[in-house]
Every structure is written in structure tokens, then in C-alpha cells.
Amino acid sequence: MTRSPAVNVQTFLNEHPFSPFQWFIFAMCFAIVLLDGFDTAAIGFIAPSLLGEWGIAKPALAPVLSAALFGLAFGALASGPLSDRLGRRAMLLGSVLLFGVACLGSSFATSIDQLTWLRFVTGVGLGAAMPNAVTMMGEYCPDSRRATIINLMFCGFPLGAAFGGFLAAWMIPHFGWRSVLVLGGVTPLVLAVPLALRMPESVRYMVANAKPAERIRAALARVSADALAAQSFTMTETAPHAEGKGLGVVLSGRYLIGSLMLWIAYFMGLVIFYASINWMPLLLKDAGLPPARATLISALFPLGGIGAVLCGVLMDRFNANRIIAACYAFTALSVWMIGQAVGNVGALVLIVFVAGVLMNTAQSSMPALAAAFYPTSGRGTGVAWMLGIGRFGGIAGSFLVAELARRHFTFAGIFATIAVAGLVSCAALLVKQAARPQAIEATRAAKTESFGH
DSSP: OOOBSOEEHHHHHHHSOOOHHHHHHHHHHHHHHHHHHHHHHHHHHHHHHHHHHHTOOGGGGHHHHHHHHHHHHHHHHHHHHHHHHHOHHHHHHHHHHHHHHHHHHHTTOOSHHHHHHHHHHHHHHHHHHHHHHHHHHHTTSOGGGHHHHHHHHHTHHHHHHHHHHHHHHHHHHHHOHHHHHHHHHHHHHHHHHHHHHHOOOOHHHHHHTTOOHHHHHHHHHTTOGGGGGBSOEEEEESSOOOSSSTHHHHTSTTTHHHHHHHHHHHHHHHHHHHHHHHHHHHHHHHTTOOHHHHHHHHHTTTTGGGGHHHHHHHHHHSOHHHHHHHHHHHHHHHHHHHHHOTTOHHHHHHHHHHHHHHHHHHHHHHHHHHHHHSOHHHHHHHHHHHHHHHHHHHHHHHHHHHHHHHTTOOHHHHHHHHHHHHHHHHHHHHHHHHTOGGGGSSSOOOEEEEEOO
16 A cells, blocks of 8 residues: 655644544543543531441541542543653553542442542542543544534533532432442443543554554544555644643643633632532522522532533634633622522522523633643643643632631622632633744744654
């Protein structure tokens, strides 16, 4: 067979239809995000059973409930640099196995201390899996649909959270709380089988790291048989080149300001998300609503992930920084309005739902923004560190409301304070837009890295 000259892998992905093989990668990554959502919701339903079975007080649950959050942060921060050095596939498979084994092990815990440590390890695995799923998916996407597809993938999180909540509510009375952790552990171990057998390495990672042309050709041929004619492979980067790998790229002069702004925006977004999701039922009850109604209205907030796909379409067509910045600005306005609407149940239902749509849309769109911002040599670390540092925003959000309540802030005052975080996220993305690294290079001409094998 006559081999054609060098093939640009991104141009190849851009010019060919989205193949069944790429949908397989999407399905695997979607399932990983779904499991993260399932695990996040299920532990809250398990908590009351632990109080009864182990005879412990409510404050003793705090370490168990927060251990996974610390694990998520640690896993993301550690896995990013490893992903840029060892590859996306190895990290994805290893992290899925880790959180599967740890979650299954949690079902056999006999004390609160054992469960706390196993929840931390489960969090490490989940924290490592999520950013690598984003990076892997992003590097198999055509440029024109990347944000749409990654945002669609992130819809798995609220779906998993809703599914986890409903399933746990049914399983615990029938099979006990341990059954939820068994399901949460066995499912990723089953998922690891097709991951190990069918998931390839990222083609962009292989080209950037001068892997054998045969491996790149085999992966691209699963997108289209046209790749079989290629003799060698090149790659263009729309993001400016930076020396080194991983953290060296993320913290380099060209990327430092943008990296800091991504961290701030994602951190502040999770301050709003966790402050609202953890405290809204209690705050609404304290404001005079019946407990059942307070719970139902609060449940509308995490359901709002449906806007993420539309936002992804807009990001692929217009300036992504400004689109998400606008979402955060409207989030701030709607969160403030929650505090003003407590006396009107009808208005409260609508505003909580709208706030949830805007909040989840903005937050779910951030990984796609980060994936597009960095070059291949730093993408794994860039996405992972944004997600990892952002997790501390979730911890901060929970503590923020506790402190505001201790200082006797009113219902309106608490939500007005939380809303400020949305304005900070908006401002951070506008600063990122003003200082984007592409502005340093007058031309949008991409740097081509060519490898002949």
C-alpha cells in the first residue's frame, strides 16, 4: 500500500465524522463521571444508617463525609503531572481500579475510622479519574465540537447523583447500607474490563511524546480506515508552546495568569455549589418552610445540569471565556434572589431551579475551557489542578455557611454573601480573557510538532 505523507492528527479528527469508536470513548468517560456523581450522593444517604448501627453522634460523621472531598483534591493534584508523563490511558485505568477496590472495601468497614480512610482512598481514585476522562475525551474530539461533547459528558455527574440518591433510598431498607457501597465498588471494576481491552492512549499524547507511528496509526484507524495510509504524524497546537511538561507548562510565564484565574473561578463556583447543596434544606427550614417542602425545593438545585450542553454549543461558536463569565454573573444574581424570595414559595421554586441551571452550567463548562486552554504537554496537569484546587472550594463553602450562621447572618444575608463568589468567578474569567497566552503571539498560526517514524 502506498503510504501518504505526514498526517496532522487534529486535522484528521476535524475532517472525519465522529465515529462509533469515539462514541465508545465518550461512553467510558461518561460512565466514570456518572460514578463520581453516584458516589457523591450515596454517602449522604448512608450516613443515617451509620448513626444507628454504630451508635455514634452526628459530629462523628464529619470526617467520613469530608474524607472523600480531601481525597478528590489529592487525587486530582497528584494525577495531573503523572498523566502528562505516563499517559492518559494508564492513569484512567489505574484510577478506576483504585476507586472500585476502595469503594468495595468500604462495604466491609467495621469502624468509623476504617470507613474514613477507605472513603479518602475512594476519593483519591475518583479525583484522578475525572480529569483524565476530560483530557482523554478532549484529545479525541474535533475542535468544532469539543466543548459540546465534554459538557455532554459532564451531564453524567448530576444524573449519577440523582440516580445514586434514588437507588440508595430503595436499596438501604431492602439490603442495608453496605449494599450501596458494594454496587459503587463492583461497577467500576466491571467498567475496567472494556477500559483495559479497548481504550487506546490519546493520539495527541502519543504524537507529542514521539510514540511509534504504528500505535498512532492503529488508534486513528479506529476513527477512520483512511489513517492506514499515513506514513508519519504531526500535530498542531492552537495554544502557544511552553517548554517542559505538566506543572512546568501550567506555571510557565505564558500560562500562569490564566491558570490562576481558572483555579479561582472553579474554586468560587464550588463554594456556591457546596454551600447551597449542603445547607439549603436547613436554611429553608429555619426560614419557616416545612421540612419536606424545604428538601424538595433544595433538590431542584443540583438538577440544573441540563443547560451545560447548550453552553457547550455556544462555547464552540463564540468566546468561551465570556460565555461562562456571563453564566457566573447570572448565577450570582439568581443566588442573591434566593435570599429575597423566601416569603414567596412559588418564586422560590423558580429561582432555585434557575440558579441551579446557571450554576451547574457554568461549573460543568469549566473542564472544557481548561482542556482547550493548555497545550498537549500540560493539558493533563492543567485540567487536573483546576479540578483539584477547586475541590477545596467545596470544603470552604460548607465552612463559610457554618461561620455565617454562627455570626447570626439573616437568610438574605447568607445568600448575598454566597452570591459574591459568582462575581469573583466572572471577574477571574474576564481577567483570563484579557491576559490569554494567545495574545502574546500576534498570529494565531499554530506551532507544528512533526515526528517521522
